[in-house]
Amino acid sequence: MLTQEIIALKRDGGVLPQAAIAQFVAGITDGSISEGQAAAFAMAVFFQKMSIDERVTLTCAMRDSGDVLTWAMPGPVVDKHSTGGVGDNVSLMLAPALAACGAYVPMISGRGLGHTGGTLDKFDAIPGYNTQPDIGELRRVVGQVGCAIIGQTGEIAPADKRLYGIRDVTATVESIDLITASILSKKLAAGLEHLVLDVKFGSGAFMATAADARALAESLVQVANGAGCTTTALLTDMNQPLASAAGNALEMANAVAFLRGNADARLYEVTVALCADLLHSAGLAESLDDARAKVNNAYASGAAAEKFAQMVAALGGPADFTDAPEKHMEAAPIIMDYLARTEGHVAQINTRAVGQAVVELGGGRRRAADAIDYSVGLDRLAALGAKVDAHTPIARIHARSDAGLQAARARLDAAYTIGDAPVETPLILERIAP
Structure with missing residues (x-):
């Protein structure tokens, strides 16, 4: 099909064939589709929406627009994604706890957006920590430590990077169809087998109401599973900051305190729930109760804190960071x-x-x-x-x-x-x- 035919079909409420979606994503990636055409497509999707099958096809095409990692690990490869909030530093404690429980976590995270903090910005507060290693370094750290929290490389889902930039300036960011493909294309390109989603609602979330958050969560869960990644989601409250700190070095210090046994209660509850969901779906626990017990033990024993320290050191940060974070930030x-x-x-x-x-x-x-x-x-x-x-x-x-x-x-x-x-x-x- 001609590019303008694809746009017109969706503009008029039609269902796009798989080949048309793949063709369009290829054009976004190689530059043969103009910014105007990409903007028109995004606006057509915004108003006419996509079926679940179309969303799966779009997500997979965007995933496959760049490198898709494969792993040969002795345990399941898992990750978590949050839709963003204030004082949401869950990833900092979640990844090392999962690694301590036998999972492997190649976590590709983002920077702050609007009023919400970004995981990468928090790690940039650590002197020497490399948030942009190449894929070979990512593989080395995940293999040795069990987890690595890094940023998106240029080789991961480049179609999403270009399309998101266009959506950002054309008032089409809020499309659930396009949000779903954007989030999942990057996560699935990391080669995940299991994923858990923290979809937030409330005054500090991008989805203000529980109904809107539920609609996004259902889309993400259906599409991710349709693309072959076992996925669940939790709807969590963001009508108050999750941690008692907001700001990059302060949230990092808060995370170290959590790992050393001084956790904010609400933050601990959400982190353990997300970890437990992943351990259970990945087959590392017989039940959610068993999974929670394993996560609690990873924190109480110091195993999660040790994994965090190993990850920081492996990616160039201070070897004694968890002993005295205030000395380094x-x-x-x-x-x-x-x-x-x-x-x-x-x-x-x-x-x-x-x-x-x-x-x-x-x-x-x-x-x-x-x-x-x-x-x-x-x-x-x-x-x-x-x-x-x-x-x-x-x-x-x-x-x-x-x-x-x-x-x-x-x-x-x-x-x-x-x-x-x-x-x-x-x-x-x-x-x-x-």
Whole structure:
């Protein structure tokens, strides 16, 4: 088919043949399809949507547009993906725990997007850690340690990289069909056998409602399984920050504290649930209860912390990083408590505004080319329901400048509502399986 025929067929609500989708993705990859044509295709999909079979075909074609890794490991190859939130540093503790339980985790992660933090930015806070190794180095570290957390290489799903850039400037990012293909093409190109998805909803999530999050989760689970990767999903609450810290070095320090036995309760619950789902689906545990027991033991015994230390050292970071992370990461020059203005309970948190406070401090990006200040951010964040008064810190601000400090204070003023104790949403709302 001619490119314009493919676009017209989808524009008019038709079902695209597999060969047409493969042809279009090949054209995106080799540049024979123009940006205008790719934008028209994205807009047609945005309005007319795709069937599950079309989504599977698009995902697989984008996966196959570059290198697709294969593994010959003595255990299952697994990974997790989160749709993004504030204080969501789960990957930092999840990957080493899975490795300690016998799984192999080649985790290809991304940088911060909007108000949400990025896993790679957190690792860039560690001096020497190489977030962009070549595929050979990825293979070496996964084989030796059991896990490696790195960024997308130019050889992984290049069609997605080009199409996403076009979607970003044509108001088609929100398409569930295209989100599904974008997320899964990169994950499946890593050669995964099992995947778990953390699909978030709430004031700090890209999907504000549980219904929208459920629709995305169901699409991801159906398409991933249709593409041959055993996949489940959890719907989790993002109406408050997941960790008590938000900001790159601060979330890294929070993760090390977690691995050393001082974990935030909500963060621990989500991390263990996601790990358990993967261990069970991968055949490394007889039941979810058995899987949870194995994960709990990986943390309690220090095995997960040891895997994390090995991964950091193998990818160029300090060998003693988990012993004294504060020795290796820069601290912000201004540290100040943000106090409650009145007595009561934390009744509501605009979690997006908390994430935007980190951006105001310089810990996130307004534009893709912006540099990150890894030292700034927030910690000691009060949770929903916390009792506060005029002498109680709701958060501690880590700033580079007084201007950043004041901008973050203004964001926190908008983020925290003090009143009666709230009725909280369940942290894990639902599990979605094929």
